[in-house]
Structure formats: structure tokens, C-alpha cells
Amino acid sequence: MTSHSIERSGPIRTEREGDILVIVADSPPVNALGAAVRDGLEAAVKAGVADSSISAIVIRCDGRTFFAGADIGEFGKPLQGIPLPTLVDVIEASPTPVIAAIHGTALGGGCEVALGCHYRVAVPSAKLGTPEVKLGLLPGAGGTQRLPRLVGVKAALEMIVLGNPVSAQAAADMGLVDKVVGEDTLAADALAFAREVAGKRPIPRVRDRLVAPDPAAIEAFRKTHGRKLRGFDAPEACITCVVAATEQSFEDGLAVEREQFMALMNGTQSAAQRHLFFAERKAAKIDDIDAATPLRPIKRVGVIGAGTMGGGIAMNFLSAGVPVTIVEMQQEALDRGTGVMRRNYEASAAKGRLPADAPDKAMGLLSPTLSLDDLGDCDLIIEAVYEDMGVKKDIFTRLDAIAKPGAILASNTSYLNIDEIAAVTKRTGDVLGMHFFSPANVMKLLEVVRGRQTAPDVLATVMALAKKIRKVAVVAGVCDGFIGNRMLMPRQVEANKLLMEGATPEQIDRVHVAFGMPMGPFQMADLAGVDIGWHRDPGRIENIRDALAAEGRWGQKKGAGFYDYDEKRNPTPSPRVAEIIDDFRAKEGATPRAISDDEIVARTLYTMVNEGALILEEGMAQRASDIDVVWVYGYGWPVYRGGPMFWAQSEGAEKVIAGLERYGFPVAKGLKTGEAFK
């Protein structure tokens, strides 16, 4: 295929193929539709339209993907260049047919540019989506009006309100893509398609289509998804726009979209969610290690322990196609563990979340054994055994003799000192922590605990591996509880004190759930197990938790904890727990008082922020946004509040400081200087 490259305007170049004009965008890393791209596209399309010898225009992108959306980095700044909605209208108004040639991920504004085109072709591996809702926004370049017109209300709701992309084939099935072309022949196939449609009239414009109201689809969608959208502003705004597409003219619907978009853009939730978009990606960067540091190859992973954690950890690697050797001490435990793993895969496959052959493929990569010696060929070994320093030291001593030179040794400990564990080996540089969150095969957060001696390439290797197993990794320093659990401590201490002073478990939990947490401290204790970390001496009752544990109120698993549970595990406030609390208050001579929700927020949430500031001051986290990532991905902090540190900043540092001072907490320096928000 010969082409004459006519001109390049910044990130846009045009090539002429006979009477077809090909416009190619090249703006790494993801061809985001920044001002230069938009202006270049506008100029190229207008030039093509003005050239009467051009019978069709193809728009495609170099690099790994079609336009992956508006440039999120531009939001909140004065608009430069042609607005994206206007660009889409320019494309759609072209009297020369325009074909979008899609590979990679046509997302957000990228999908909207494709919707403005008259035809869309895509390679099989391409995905198309409108994920703006995950940024607290909505498709603001006509997507809420064009997508329903092309694919109908039901499919449009799924794409716009849930924000999940669809495959090229699914897009073709719903009418979003006109043709799925060759995986490796997009440029040629798009040209051929352009030649096919060049003379066709009328040129199909999505805005000319109509979409009928579908209240049943709206109702069904709310019924299915309403619960998980609790607290978010954007989903409801998306639905409003989709409804407008079925009830109003295109122009009026665009006006609704514009109004709803601006309301979201100017709201607090989108700023928080956009903050997290970049925070998650920033967390992967290690400030003091060169990004080009050569990584150690990880061809086989060893996991010690096939219990809940060990099995879940192993699944992460198996699912990523990495062979795993898993060790247990007893055959019965080993069989139980591998059985749970297989059943987990089979359950996902049965629900259609995995291909039918996934269980066999994943389990086929697993080598169960009773012998630590079988870990000798592993490049990374992760221990997930009992949380006891003596046990860990014994394991690492033995691993030091078994593991091959250069193998990385990781502990899954949730709070023990990594430096102390490393010190029993002769390879302290190869040791670090990999703190997974339970269930380890589900929770996205991975705290990577950097020991004083951890080698740079070891840390870089594990951070890169985290991305491969689809974890969001955050580097933590060695301190009690690292980042997440350390911030959990003041919350738990204050929650228990508040019980003694007059609050109830349900009041404290209600405040946290109203804030947006999936559950409050006491609901969380009942879920995890009230007996976790209990000394197991029913005669030794030093606090309310001891009293509950001593009575066998170990939480949901026992049908009773801080709450009473019915057979469906629905919680109700427990009169027995109220008695236990009253007894403790009486013993301590505490007179219960009414406690305000504001006091609960200050003493359980502001104190967490204060601890986060101390974590930063001590260098236990690289940056404030890392702390936000930990709490969003590890503990369910509501994304629309951006994480503890972002939230505190949006609340106003002075308000947080005043709250801490009011209840007598020493305020971390970083909150006063602002360092805590960097």
C-alpha cells in the first residue's frame, strides 16, 4: 500500500490513498484528546472536506490505542483549543463520509469521536466504552445522546452508567461497530471499507436516529445496579441524560448533557475520582529508583501456606499464567487448600466470569507439595503462614538455605517487622513484604513493604509483578501496621472509647456507612471475626471485645458478635452487647453521655488522617495520594471522597485540625504545614 504523507500538524498527520484521506493521530501514551490533538483533527477533517477529490476520510491512531478519551489532565484548567463536543459535531457534519478505524481502547471522548464518525470498524481485540462515570463524570461530547440512538437504552445504560467497555464483537452485535476487521490489517481493511461506503448516500449520522423511551429498561437497570451506585452523583446524571435522549430532540438532549456534565465537573466527587485515577498510577512509581532498573525474571512463584491467604495469593499468579509451587505441612491441609482454589475457579467459570477451561488451565500451573525443598527453583517465594515472628523467622531461615541465588523472599505479614525477618537470612537485599488483603484473590490492594536493606531491583520487580497480577501496589515502610492497618488503629481505639462513653456500635457504624464506607468498625469486626487477635483466655476480660469473645460472640460466623445475626446474617442491635457495655461502663465508673455524629467523625476519621500525616513525616509512605490509594483499594473508602488525605484537604485542614484539638489529639506537623497533602 503506497501512501503519500501530505503533512503533519503536531500529533496529527494525513496520508492520501487515492481518493481516501487517512488522518492519523500519534500522541503517546494513549492518544488522549488533548488540545493539540483536537485542533489537529479539526484542521485535517476540514481539509479533507474542502478537497473535492476526497471521497472518504479514515481516522485512526498510531501506538497502542485509538483515542482513550479526553485528556483528563486538562480538566479543571482553562479550555484550550476546540472543545471536544464541537470537534465531534464537525466530524459528524462532514459531507464526506468519515470512518473510525479502532484498535486498543476507544474510551470516553475517543468513543464519542467514533460516534461522530459515520462508520466504525474495529479489530477483534479492540474495546469501546464510556468510563467517564468512573471519573465522577458522564460522556460530555454527545455520547449520552448518540450512544442510545445507536445501541438502544438498555445497552447504553450498561455502558454509560456502569462504565465498563465492550469488546469489538459485542459492539458489532449491538450496532456500535459496523465491521470487525483483521487484527493485523486495520489500516488496509479500513481503507477497503472506506472505498465501499464512499459513494453511499445518505451518509448515516447518528444524531438523525431516534431512540424510543424504555422505562422498563430504566427500571430494570435501577433494580439490578441501584445498590452499588449508592452515594455517587454521576450515575443518576447519566440516567437523566439517557432518558433525555429518548424524550427530547438531539439538541435539547445535548443541552441536558452539558448541564449535567458541568454540574458533575464542578462537584467534589469528580475531583476526588480524577485524583484517584492519577493516584493509582503514581503509586506504581518509586521516587528513588530509576524506572529503567532491570527487573529479575519471575518464572515460578512459591507460596508457603495453602490456607485462605496462601490459596488466594497463589490464585493471583495462576490467573496471570505464572506457575506456582504451593507448600503445606499436612496433606489434608494441602488438599483442602487446593480444593478451595479449584472451587473458586469453577464458581467464577460457572457465573461466566471466566472461560470454561479456566479452572483446568489455572490449576494445571499449580504444583502442590509438602516439602519446602521443592521451592528451590522459584524466583519469588511468598510465605503466608501464622502471624508469629518466631514462625516467620524459622521459615526464612530455612528458605535462606533452600531458595536459589537471586530468589526474592516475601512475607505476607500484615504488621510484623520485615527488617527483623530479613535479618535471619544472608540475603537481606532479597527480602521484602507483600501484604495482600483478604480475600487475596479479590482485593486489589497490595502493600509492598520495603525493608531497610531491600534491593532496588527487588522492589522494582515486585511492583512490576503487581501490575501483572492486576493488583494496585503501594510501597510502605517498615512500621507497625504499615500504612492501612496503622491508620486503622486510632480508629479502633477511639471507636471502643466512644462505646464506653455512651455511643453504641450501631451509631458508630451508621456514621461510617453514611460517610460512604461499606461498613463501620463493629460491622467489620463481626465480619473478620471478633476473636481475631484475641488471647483466647475467657477468664481474662480486659475490654468489651474480650467479654464478647469469652462468650463465644465471635461475629457473623457464630451468629453473634457486636450484633445479633439471623440465619441470613442480617444484623440487629444486641441487648446482650448493650448489657456488656453497660457493665464495663459501670466497672470503670463511666457515666454514658450523648455523643454527636460529628464527634464520631472527628475521633474516628480525623484521627486516621492525623496518623496518615505521621506516616508521611516518617517516610513510611512516598506520598499522600499513596495513602488514599491504600484506603480506597484496601478498605473500601468511598472513591467519591478521594481517600483520607484528599478528603481532609477538601474538608479543609483547619477544620480537621480544630476537630483534633477539640478532642485533645496532638496534631501532626504535616497537617499544619500542608506537607501531609503532598
Ligand code: T1G
Ligand atoms: N487522559 C490523560 N492521561 C491518560 C488518560 C487520559 N484519558 N488515560 C491514560 N492516561 C495516562 C495515564 O495517566 C498513564 O500516564 C498512561 O496514560 C498509561 O495509562 C468528554 C470527559 C487507556 C485503558 O477514562 O482507562 O473522555 O502514569 O497506566 O494500564 O466524554 O489508561 O504513564 O504518566 O492506565 O495500559 C475518559 C482512562 C476520559 C480512560 C490504558 N477516558 N484511561 O491502560 O495504561 S474523560 C478514560 C484508561 C472523557 C469525555 C470525557 C487506561 C487505558 P503515566 P495506564 P494501561
